[in-house]
Amino acid sequence: MKTAQKSETDTGESPECAKEIGSTGDGLTMTPDTPGGIPGNAQFSFLKRVPPHARELRLRIIWPDGESKAPTGFDYPGNANFGLVLKDILFVSEDGDTWTRLSDARPHGLGAEVTLPPAGRKVWLSVGVPYFERHLRALTHYAEASADWAVTEIGKSGEGRPIHGFLRGPSDPRACHGTFFIQAYQHYSEWAGLYAVDALVRNLAGLPGAERFAWAVVPCLNRDALACGWRGDAMHNGTAADLPCGGNLNRDWTALSRPETRAAADFFGGAAEAHPPVRHALDFHMGWSTPERSGGGLTVFKEGELNATEARRERAFTDFFFEYVPIEDFAWEHSELDRPNFAAWSVRTFGGLGQTVEISRFRAYDAARKPVPVSRDYYASLGPKAAEALIRFHTPAL
Ligand SMILES: [Zn+2]
Structure with missing residues (x-):
């Protein structure tokens, strides 16, 4: 062969x-x-x-x-x-x-x-450090060959490329602690999330407690942008200009007008039904840098959007996350339940918590938390650390 x-x-x-x-x-x-x-x-x-x-x-x-x-x-x-x-x-x-x-x-x-x-x-x-289509193919082959993951083609992109969903069920379905949703690459050039999710998929088996949860992962939602850069991204190539989302997949989680978001919504919905409840959704992006910010951070809901208990839990997780995951500890008070993005869709549809992880395009942190330039290894390290934060926060007895 x-x-x-x-x-x-x-x-x-x-x-x-x-x-x-x-x-x-x-x-x-x-x-x-x-x-x-x-x-x-x-x-x-x-x-x-x-x-x-x-x-x-x-x-x-x-x-x-x-x-x-x-x-x-x-x-x-x-x-x-x-x-x-x-x-x-x-x-x-x-x-x-x-x-x-x-x-x-x-x-x-x-x-x-x-x-x-x-x-x-x-x-x-x-x-920045690109992640290519063949890296996604290699990850998909890895997951297909692994006994831990069930890989399915959940739909096709606007230009007909396959979109895959990876599901890792709990070791004991009767004692499942719930499901985590993980997603990356809604926007072209936001490669860091692909490295993070790639490493999360490959390293989950080594994280104590991971087996108590179901993990539903869409490693790359915007397949066309992965293959063709901005020329493949419906937000920039004009193919979806007439849609309310303008082709921005992360503005399409109310209308679900794009084949990509519909496919992922069905896949995540199926995982939620099989392994309730949904505990947490994390969507990996690369953030908006300003003269004051590196672009790293975690979105949180504006005051009054969540009930008091969930709002407290979200803030507690956010602090916890920053301890585990070396990105800028910036809680971006930005989310609203009716926003058409993935994190808000997950929370309003399934409950639990839902947040966008923003990774900086230029600032990483070394082991002593000193700011250093980004690297491929830094980006990859974030995925397993984010998984560890999820597991530990949602399993308080560990
Ligand atoms: Zn983005």
């Missing part, structure tokens, strides 16, 4: 999301090519194949100013500071698996400049 993996470009699709805007003898200038008028998080993405180069190559990345006018609902002001951290989160990779941070990158205007060593083949250059 042929097992050779096709590269990202062999498939004819590419998640590249950057363009060359100038070149000189020894240098290239590039910029993100997200459509204009979509400032904010959506611009925080840059992924490009750099051609082979026999000599050192000087690369400049010009960052958009982030201050241009955004459409209603996409207004995340204060992003201009992202250009200032760019030099800390430039990565290069030959194979798309091992990513090396370019530690000699220098700030250059609102952007960065870096010198790439000679390379005999194409290399990936990225802002």
Whole structure:
């Protein structure tokens, strides 16, 4: 049997999301090519194949100013500071698996400049650490081969790609403590959540107490954006402009107008019915950075949205989570029960708690909780830690 993996470009699709805007003898200038008028998080993405180069190559990345006018609902002001951290989160990779941070990158205007060593083949250059479609295929194969997980195709994306749901039942169904919902990648370029959920799926068996719960996981909801970058994301490619959600999957959990959200809602609903009650839903995203915030944090409901007991439990979990999971300890008081996002949908439909985990695009923390630049390993470490927080909080006797 042929097992050779096709590269990202062999498939004819590419998640590249950057363009060359100038070149000189020894240098290239590039910029993100997200459509204009979509400032904010959506611009925080840059992924490009750099051609082979026999000599050192000087690369400049010009960052958009982030201050241009955004459409209603996409207004995340204060992003201009992202250009200032760019030099800390430039990565290069030959194979798309091992990513090396370019530690000699220098700030250059609102952007960065870096010198790439000679390379005999194409290399990936990225802002942040990409997670590719084949990584999701490998995770799906892992879960299919594992005795712990039941993998099902729960539906197809807008462009017909399969969406998978992974269910890990409790070891003793009669003594089940309830179900956790885990989801990632509703929005293109928010790769950190994919690394977190990938590691959660692979490491759950080693976490004491995990077997007392059911785990319903949709590791990647926005399959089209994973395959094709912003060009595949219905929010940006215009294919869903006529829908109330505008193609933003995380604004579609009231109408369920997209095939992706309908598939996931059915899958999570089935898990809730088989293994009640739903204890907690966590939805992984990458957050909105401002001059004051790294973009890390956890959403909490506004005062008065939850009853007093649930509100107390949500705040208690939030503090508990920050102790286990090294992201910025920012409780973003933002959620309302009638909002069309996944966390609110889970709470109003099934009860329990529901929160959006926001992971920073540039700030990680080391073992001593000192801020350091992000890495693939940091992102992966967050998933098992989040699972541990869920297990321990919802099993007080442990
Ligand atoms: Zn998001």
